[in-house]
Amino acid sequence: MSSSIFEKLKKLQRVQESFIPKAAIVAVNFSKERFVQKNWVDRTREKWEPRKRKDRGSLMVRTGRLKRSIRKIRIGRTYFLIGTDVEYAQAHNDGLVINKTVTVRQHERTVTRGRTARRVTVASHSRKMERTFKKRQFIGESAVLLRRIERMLENDIKEALK
Numbered sequence: 669m670s671s672s673i674f675e676k677l678k679k680l681q682r683v684q685e686s687f688i689p690k691a692a693i694v695a696v697n698f699s700k701e702r703f704v705q706k707n708w709v710d711r712t713r714e715k716w717e718p719r720k721r722k723d724r725g726s727l728m729v730r731t732g733r734l735k736r737s738i739r740k741i742r743i744g745r746t747y748f749l750i751g752t753d754v755e756y757a758q759a760h761n762d763g764l765v766i767n768k769t770v771t772v773r774q775h776e777r778t779v780t781r782g783r784t785a786r787r788v789t790v791a792s793h794s795r796k797m798e799r800t801f802k803k804r805q806f807i808g809e810s811a812v813l814l815r816r817i818e819r820m821l822e823n824d825i826k827e828a829l830k
Contacts (some may be wrong), residue, residue, distance in 0.1 A: 676828060680829070687821060687824070690820060691817045691821075693740075694816055695813060696740060699807045700738055703806060705729055708804075709812045710811050710812065714805070716777050716804040734756070734760070737757070738751070738806075739751075750807065752807070759801040760801055760804055761803070764800075765798065765801075767802075769796050772790075772817045774791055775789075776790070783799075
């Protein structure tokens with residue numbers, strides 16, 4: 669009888685050791701799932717705002733670089749950190765408005781109005797640019813994610829105690 673208790677304790681210890689890496693995998697998969705569902709789920713479901721031009725394919729996925737870059741960054745004994753190394757990830761995740769003045773260099777433009785095409789020199793000038801990134805969250809803390817991790821732990825503990 670005592671040997672079965674020790675076996676169960678060993679199984680529980682294995683569950684404890686494997687919990688953080690498995691939870692990190694669940695979190696990475698949850699974040700990648702946001703690209704398929706096109707929403708963020710915390711206590712409520714927040715649909716991503718649709719793209720302005722419908723002909724451009726899937727929302728937030730052109731090359732797949734951002735989605736593929738989501739990975740486990742660091743795993744400690746009591747924590748894990750998932751993230752991405754893509755520069756524009758934070759702009760999409762948190763939303764961002766960029767207001768900048770840019771200088772356009774002098775250049776030549778071909779004017780095709782009229783009978784013959786001719787080249788016109790455009791003088792150097794500055795232009796105000798505004799770029800808005802809508803908030804389309806795909807990474808962060810979520811009540812649904814925490815519940816999934818809790819369920820995974822409960823199932824692993826039940827399996828170890830069988």
